[in-house]
Amino acid sequence: MKSLYRGSIIGAGILALTATANFSSPALAVDFSDKKIQIIVPFKEGSGTNRYARLIQPYFEKYLPGNPTILVVNKPGGSGIKGANWFQRNAKPDGLTLFTGSTSVLNSYVFGGKKAKYKLLTWRPIIVSPNGTQYYTQRKNGVYGKDIKKDIKALQKGSWNSGGKNPTSSELRNFLAYNLLGMKNVNPVFGLSTGKRRKATIRGELHLTHDNTVAFTGKTQKYVKKGLLSHYMTLGYIDADGKMIRDPAFPNLPTVADAYKAVYGKDPSGPQWKAIWHLTNIAVMSSKSIWLPAGTSDELVNLYIATMKKILKDPKFIKAGGLAFSAYKQSFGKDAKNVVKNAVDIDKKTYNWIKGWVKKKFNHNI
Numbered sequence: 001m002k003s004l005y006r007g008s009i010i011g012a013g014i015l016a017l018t019a020t021a022n023f024s025s026p027a028l029a030v031d032f033s034d035k036k037i038q039i040i041v042p043f044k045e046g047s048g049t050n051r052y053a054r055l056i057q058p059y060f061e062k063y064l065p066g067n068p069t070i071l072v073v074n075k076p077g078g079s080g081i082k083g084a085n086w087f088q089r090n091a092k093p094d095g096l097t098l099f100t101g102s103t104s105v106l107n108s109y110v111f112g113g114k115k116a117k118y119k120l121l122t123w124r125p126i127i128v129s130p131n132g133t134q135y136y137t138q139r140k141n142g143v144y145g146k147d148i149k150k151d152i153k154a155l156q157k158g159s160w161n162s163g164g165k166n167p168t169s170s171e172l173r174n175f176l177a178y179n180l181l182g183m184k185n186v187n188p189v190f191g192l193s194t195g196k197r198r199k200a201t202i203r204g205e206l207h208l209t210h211d212n213t214v215a216f217t218g219k220t221q222k223y224v225k226k227g228l229l230s231h232y233m234t235l236g237y238i239d240a241d242g243k244m245i246r247d248p249a250f251p252n253l254p255t256v257a258d259a260y261k262a263v264y265g266k267d268p269s270g271p272q273w274k275a276i277w278h279l280t281n282i283a284v285m286s287s288k289s290i291w292l293p294a295g296t297s298d299e300l301v302n303l304y305i306a307t308m309k310k311i312l313k314d315p316k317f318i319k320a321g322g323l324a325f326s327a328y329k330q331s332f333g334k335d336a337k338n339v340v341k342n343a344v345d346i347d348k349k350t351y352n353w354i355k356g357w358v359k360k361k362f363n364h365n366i
Helices: 048-063 081-090 103-111 148-155 172-180 194-203 215-226 256-264 271-285 298-313 315-321 333-342 350-362
Strands: 036-039 069-074 097-104 124-129 134-137 160-164 187-192 209-212 229-234 286-291
Touching: 036 048, 048 069, 048 286, 048 298, 048 315, 069 271, 069 333, 081 097, 081 103, 097 103, 097 124, 103 271, 103 333, 124 298, 124 333, 134 148, 134 172, 134 215, 134 271, 148 229, 148 256, 160 172, 160 194, 172 187, 172 209, 172 256, 172 271, 172 350, 187 350, 194 209, 194 215, 209 215, 215 229, 229 256, 271 350, 286 298, 315 333
Parallel strands: 036 069, 036 097, 160 187
Antiparallel strands: 097 286, 124 286, 134 209, 134 229
């Protein structure tokens, strides 16, 4: 079966299902026979969030009691804001409307201002799925992926272009990381989708960029193997103690924190590092997610969590793209909500620092 959520993961192990919420078995009284359930995707067809939802779609039909019809409904616009606002206004707590979250949805929740009217932390998560951030550039830029100190020193000397959707989109984590590492001459090129940004970097029109792990292994890694690109660093992964560690999918590659220590001889600290830590929680630890609206009963939440765990063990699901879930620890229910809270609950001092940096760097007001 062709994968909908593409990418085999290097170093993938067994499904990591240890981050579970404590809940009772779902009541047998719940029956979705002859029901239609919507999964709202706040992005267009072809997006990573859309592929995530459509991968899970047929397995909800298979495992939910009554085998309901599952409809994926795309409501794109405003970096996820349009669809999230619709879900906030219209979703009823009856288990018939789900929402697919993403890095952009969390970014918009934090930085979207008055346009973002959705109350994310009142929603009830079913699952939150991490997905790493992989940094790459063309080898001709003097980066070879063998010595991180030499690679960063080479990048400190040049003037580089890096793309993104807008100043507060998910690519903000890249610009903050580059700046932290002393790469002061990184020029933003905004208005680019993920696919356009990737293709422009492969052509050499842009110099610095990232992919998430799934996209990287499915679409970009072949160019590394051909010698055109160098995969030199990851953003990292946040462990249960809040510490940045190596990306489980690429444990041999240095993180941004490793790169900083290699260049400057000390661990990163201060408001800029705290900002990157939060954005790592947003972009990596909370990369994709599925939610029920506020007010949904424990019975329905627990049923969906139990169903999701069955899906993750299904051999056909794994073959169709489930390996994307195996490198990273999945979170459910209350644990999932804590992961998201760590991401978006930014203290005022750090938030104001980010606002000031974005204003100075991009002449953009948050």
